[in-house]
Amino acid sequence: MKNAWKIFAASLAACAATQAQAADEGAAFFKEKTVTYIVATAPGGGYDSYGRLVAEYMQRNLPGSTFVVKNMPGAGHIIGANAVYASKADGLTLGTFNTGLIYNQIVGAQGVKFDLSKMSWIGKAASDPRVIVVASQSPIKSFADLQAQKTPVNFATAGPGSASYVETVILTNTLKLPVKNLTGYNGTDDQLAMRRGEVVGSIASRSSYSTFIENGYGRYIAQIGGNDKDVPQLSSLVKDQKALDLIALVQSQGDIARLTAGPPGVPADRVKALIEAYKKAMEDKELQARAEKLEKPVEPAYGEDVAKAIVKALNQSDDTKQLLAEALKSDKK
Amino acid sequence: MFDVMFAALGALVTNPQTMGLMLIAVMIGLIVGATPGIGGRLSIALAIPFVFGMDMTQGAVFLLTMHAVNGTSGQISSIMFGVPGDGDDAATTIDGYPMAKKGEAGRALGASITASGVGGIIGAIVFAVMIPVLEPIVLAFSPAEFFLLAILGITFIAFLAGGNNIFKGMIVGLFGMMLATIGMDPQTGTARYAGDYLFLWDGVSLVTCVLALFAVPEMITLAVKGGSIAAISMDGVKFSYKQIFQGVMEVPRHWFLALRTSVIGALIGMVPGLGGSAAAWLCYGHAVQSSKTPERFGRGAVEGVIAPETASNAKEGGSLLPTLFFGIPGSSGMAVMMGAFLILGIQPGPAMITKHLDLVWTLIWALVVGNLIAVSFLLFITRWVAVLTFINATMLVPFIVVLVVIGAYVNEGQWENLLILLGMSIIGYAMLRANWPRAPFVIGLVLGRIAEESLHKALDLWGLSFFTRPISMVLIGMIVATIGFAIYRSRKPNVLDNMQVSA
Incomplete structure (x- = not known):
């Protein structure tokens, strides 16, 4: 994790100027646009409250944008994750779902139509030990x-x-x-x-x-x-x-809880702008106070860091894959 | 005790700000409840941002009132157009809509609105009375009891079908139970009859089925027949507060039934795990089964409106109990409510009694006052609402079909449900034309799933010996008695007029 931070910080410093410019251009795109934020559960509950909080504060920090929360419950978050993955890669669809879908992807479980390693990662809001x-x-x-x-x-x-x-x-x-x-x-x-x-x-x-x-x-x-x-x-x-x-x-699952991601292939400047807005949202004292009241404190990470953690979690030894496959296998223990 | 109790009432009704908030909450709750497909859970989730920064008591009263009156307005469309808002309202449709067709929409609405209010208030009383004995009662109900309760409910199908139709009723009930097996197997995690269709993994949508089976066939019939929902002309009916008042008086006339179904509803709400629709259907079944003239049901019996409505409002008081005192929500709506309570700084748990008794009483009174406001308001506007049943079909049907389609889609936000709506509507219309009972289907669908899940759990925990748990034995006795009575009745239909059995 520390290494990742260093690399991230270094890369940030290296091209800070171009990045800032890119993020500005990206942010301009979202003026008078509507961003759909998919929550992979029914209204109510942790994912929904976090999703609505994130959407509300990202909207504030992405001038001119409108965020709309859409609940797409079902099939243990797979429907929502599939929907985010299959959406148009224009940065106007984001979503949140259970990090545990990593397990489903590792064993190639039924219904999975996403590849988490390819998604445009915006950030994660909490840790859930x-x-x-x-x-x-x-x-x-x-x-x-x-x-x-x-x-x-x-x-x-x-x-x-x-x-x-x-x-x-x-x-x-x-x-x-x-x-x-x-x-x-x-x-x-x-x-x-x-x-x-x-x-x-x-x-x-x-x-x-x-x-x-x-x-x-x-x-x-x-x-x-x-x-x-x-x-x-x-x-x-x-x-x-x-x-x-x-x-x-x-x-590693617990560390990257309450994540936000978009489909693969969103233009880099728009991803930058979204990460920027997400970061500002997470640093907002008001959002932190509200999350605190839900007994769900904010412990954020952003973009590349989350992407790396996801790739690392997906990359498991054959032994582990075997264990997971057995656990997910349909017949009862 | 009593000083806290009345101090809480005094503080509630004399604070203009709290009362203002309650009025707003009642209005929002009624509007959300009247819209098919949108549940109370969504309204609380959406209201949460607004209660940030509200005073603890006011915020809690606001959310609770909004949630509590939700079921009060759902019956309007069930009775008037046969369009139930959700699973519990479907039970009201079975007798409410035939009453509207007879031109008695005012009477049906009067009865059902009053029943809702009475149920809500009795639910609040049960809440207050049950506080000391909450723990032993809630903890006495395990998966073994859930399974047998579900089976008891399923045996009511025998009565719902009407004397001569018992086999048709069983076929329809089994069809519902069959559809209940669609989805992820709760035990093995295999997708059954669903394959790669992810929208089926969580089972067939109850709201969609209910709309398809009850609302669409009635609308087709109306469109084919022409005219208006009420089969008689408006001049024939003295459409006034008098008819509504007649409906209101039906509740005291059937006071014992209303009391029983309210208490049953509150108890079911109190025990997490059975779900809201189960309360309305079990009580509807109970009303039919305990009636001296069960053949009137399905053709516009006022008891068939009173029973599910008392139950569905009474369960709110019940389900608040484990939420507040255990911190374990009694329903999905209450789970959202608990999240909101935490935001307001209320820490649900046993300490509520010692630390926040005033708040507990305020909430109980909020249930009572909120229900009273909702009932008075609805009774006041019913006179104009009921006139809609006299509107010509050509103008009415398109509106209602749109309402049905939106309801089926919005509930889960999946377009595939519209295909289910279409397919099930065809089945529903065929059943209506062939005069097959439709209520057993919903019972099979609602209770079949509960029965399967809890049977697995009970067997895992205790093996077959779960049948010998004390409450299990009582429930088995009730099931046997119900079946025995059904057989007896189907053999000697005439004796029935002189018999009454209450379970």
Whole structure:
């Protein structure tokens, strides 16, 4: 990541003058134009709130432009991502979708009609570390306790093929956790199931569990990514290299959450102008305050940096690809 | 306790700013509710930017009121034109539209609007009463109970079809359940009957099916027949507040039914996982099944309007409970609401009782007052709205077809749904012409999916022993009784007049 920053900074410095000019020309294009911002989920929820926030503040920072949010839910974000990818490469269509689609692309899953490495990356707005959560009534107090379970305990996960399902399956398999994964717990069903006691825990994004934990219904026992000090990093608890590789992959997903991208081949000056507007939006104190209230702080990265992180995440060893393919394979474990 | 309770009411109604906001919220909620295809969830999502910077209480009251009255206006188009706004309103169409055809739109609207208000208010009361026992009740319902509740609802099909049509009803119900299997298999992640058509991965759109099956066939019939929706001339009807008032009085006449369906609706709303449409349909089924004269249903029985409307408004009070006190939303609309609460600085959780009891009471009162405002306003304008059913078909039908097409598209924003609309409309029209019951289809579609998902989960968790959980046993008893009664009734249709069973 640091290297990428250096390269980015160097390249910026090298051609700062031409870039500034290019961005100006690009920005001029957006005067009196309408930009469609596709959100790959139904209204409401994290992707929608972030999408609307980004669209609103990009519009303010791209003079004369109008941003319109369009919800295109379905097929676990694939419909929305396909739509962004297939849109006209004029910079007037952008969108946001789940970073977890990286998994689908790696294994060439059904329905995927995009190549994330070719998209015009504008930026990402947040980091969303993953956590292993257990219900507070469970005797499991730490990751070691979980590993020491003699009989498998139930974990709740969303539908097969979803990003959270894939992560849960590859982590539990590689770490050889004594866990039985129960599927079909969508939305906040998993939290209710933990309260009822029918499942013991879940592997999920930290932001989706913050209220649950604050209410004392559960505890974090390990975390992947993020800077929180209240729970040990999973990578510090395991030794196996293969497991560490997978943890790194999951972490890279969490690092580039709430992304914004356009289709491949958008003219460079327009991409520059969009990145510029995105950056100004992210640095806007008002946007930061609003994101803070959603308990979703802004941790942005821009353009090239995001593109590099995506390419890196897509580039996995055959072993990892095999593991992912097994996790995404349709028949049940 | 009581001082906090009435202090909250006093603070709510004496603050002109809050009351002004509530009026605006009621209007927006009613308009959104009356437009097919746009759900309450979207309206909250769009309103969130406006509540930034609002006072905590006012912001919460504004959003809640807007959401709560959403279901109150959806019935207008269901009753008048047979165009349901969403899955719950479809249940109101079945008896509401035939009433409009008989020239009783005013009576139907009077009854349904009042029922909505009564449901909303009883929902708020259930909310208040349930606070102390919320935890054990909500946690008692697991996938095992969801499965059996869904099966219980499906057995109501036997009554919906009417005595002689029981096999037709079963065929239509099974057709609905069959379509419910389209989409991503919840257990294995395989796309079933969907292939590469991504728009089918999440299942067939309920709103599209409902519009195709109920609205389009009626519009074709009307266009073919000519004339107006109301089969009698306007001079024949004393179209006035009198007819609407008659409708209003139907609710106290059927007070026990309204009470039961309100409580059932609130309880279903309280237990996350069953979904909103299930409440309206289970209660419609209950009204038919507990009626002494079930054969009147589908031909304009006023109870068929009262039951789903009380249920769909009562569930709002119910679904607010787990959202506020567990921080676990009871419906997708409430999930958006919870996001908005966080923005306003309200931290949902058990601490609400100890730290924010005044806010809790304010919200309960907001449900009550908001429903009262919505009901009075709608009853006031109904007189003019109902006249539309006397408009000539040549002028009315094009408008409604446009409304239907927009509704089918806007809901998911996918043009492929228009093809589904076309295909299902043909089936719907054929069913109407051949006099087949259409309600069982929606029950099969709504409950089939819930039944499948929860059966998988229950089997994974407990194996077959889930049938022996205590609530499961009660539900199994109710299912057996319902089926037994249906068989008994179909064999001896005449005895029915003297019988009543309530489940």
